[in-house]
Amino acid sequence: MAPGLSRPAHPPGRPGEAAFLPRVLAWELTRRCNLGCIHCRAAAGIEAPEGELTLDEYKRLTDDVAAFASPIVILTGGEPLLRPDLFEIAAYVTAKGLRAALSTNGTLVTPLVAEKLKAAGVRASSISIDGSTAAIHDDFRRQPGAFAASLAGMKIIQDAGLTVQVNTSLTRRNLGDLENIHDLVLRLDADAWHVFMLVPTGRGGDSDRELIGADDYERALRRIYEWNRDEAMEIKPTCAPQYYRILRQRAKEDGIPVDEDHFGLNARTRGCLAGVGFGFVSYRGEVFPCGYYPVAAGNVRERGFREIWENSDLMRKLRDFSGYGGACGRCGYLRVCGGCRARAFAVTGDDLAAEPFCRHGLDLGGEP
Numbered sequence: 001m002a003p004g005l006s007r008p009a010h011p012p013g014r015p016g017e018a019a020f021l022p023r024v025l026a027w028e029l030t031r032r033c034n035l036g037c038i039h040c041r042a043a044a045g046i047e048a049p050e051g052e053l054t055l056d057e058y059k060r061l062t063d064d065v066a067a068f069a070s071p072i073v074i075l076t077g078g079e080p081l082l083r084p085d086l087f088e089i090a091a092y093v094t095a096k097g098l099r100a101a102l103s104t105n106g107t108l109v110t111p112l113v114a115e116k117l118k119a120a121g122v123r124a125s126s127i128s129i130d131g132s133t134a135a136i137h138d139d140f141r142r143q144p145g146a147f148a149a150s151l152a153g154m155k156i157i158q159d160a161g162l163t164v165q166v167n168t169s170l171t172r173r174n175l176g177d178l179e180n181i182h183d184l185v186l187r188l189d190a191d192a193w194h195v196f197m198l199v200p201t202g203r204g205g206d207s208d209r210e211l212i213g214a215d216d217y218e219r220a221l222r223r224i225y226e227w228n229r230d231e232a233m234e235i236k237p238t239c240a241p242q243y244y245r246i247l248r249q250r251a252k253e254d255g256i257p258v259d260e261d262h263f264g265l266n267a268r269t270r271g272c273l274a275g276v277g278f279g280f281v282s283y284r285g286e287v288f289p290c291g292y293y294p295v296a297a298g299n300v301r302e303r304g305f306r307e308i309w310e311n312s313d314l315m316r317k318l319r320d321f322s323g324y325g326g327a328c329g330r331c332g333y334l335r336v337c338g339g340c341r342a343r344a345f346a347v348t349g350d351d352l353a354a355e356p357f358c359r360h361g362l363d364l365g366g367e368p
Contacts, residue, residue, distance in 0.1 A: 020319055022309060023277035025065065026074040026103070026291055027058070029089065031283055032082040033105075051284045055085045057301070059092050061281065064305045066096040075122075076103035076291075078283075081113065087120045094121025101125060103167070107146055109153030114160035126165040126194070127154045132180035140173060154188060165192040167238075170220060171210040178220060182227065182235075192234040195224060197357075199239050199292035200346045211357075217242070218359040225250045228266055239292065239340055241271020242358045245333035271337035275318035279309060289318055292342035295351070317352070326354030327361035 031049045053061070065071065073093050080086050081104055093100045102117060106127040117125070127150055131137035134147035141147075157164050166185045170178065185193045198211060212220075221243045227235050229250075237243040247266055251258045270276075275289035275297070282288065286296040287308045297315050298308035309315060317323060318341060321334055328339040339355030347356040354361050
């Protein structure tokens, strides 16, 4: 999610209620990418795959969404700047009253790109930084020079007046660098920092060596809680719904009310938003609960987005928390956390199973 565009999730309700309007949608404009990152959920590459939605199809999708909701639209990829009609898509999205944000690796950003984004109505962007040094980041991104290019791209976007969020994907490869990345993000004067906990899909699922265990997740999320408690910058763990359990546990220990004054957006949202407030549309038009969840609820080339969002069996299933199993189903934090449904599916094959990397869930008797 891009800074300045964040929205709280509404409380759970029943399928079809306003509580389940899409709040954030990610549109995968292309699978093309100039990098070969070790964690890429799309396993993106330099060649453009067949079947990308056309500009006209994105316009119809925008019309469908704008007719019943007003979500933030994240224009992502692959690398969305490799899509020639990106600026036309962005301009149509914003002309319909929706807010658009760009999710980029930053290496292809130029002053002209930044000005064209502004002209299209884009006011926010995220840049991916996965290490505090070139050695760590470039190893992660599998491209020498990526670190310097991303930092340069971030500065150009900031100078153009767009808000900038830094995205960091956390794996064993950079877990020990978390403190240093935090310090770098502060020095870069980012508007927000979103830390993504790896979901083993795409290239991220190729090797268990990249996954960090439940105890390391717990320690990292507790450290993020401390930064959120003590600092003004928005720091949001993503694909880490157990953070919202930790937030409440630690705030209670510290004697701090869990409200907007102390924790900002962190106090007003919940854990896994897949199919609840967040949706993902692939480059081929498939609608997924999130980008890491490989089961499609439908395709916008066959059914309208609204019909898929409101009435597909998959979306309805994810919104019925009574069906959640294992430790998640027994957990008192279910409604503020929910466990990562994509991670549960990737590890167990059951999307309603317990979050496999939650220390609290394991203590409740979940499977290790």
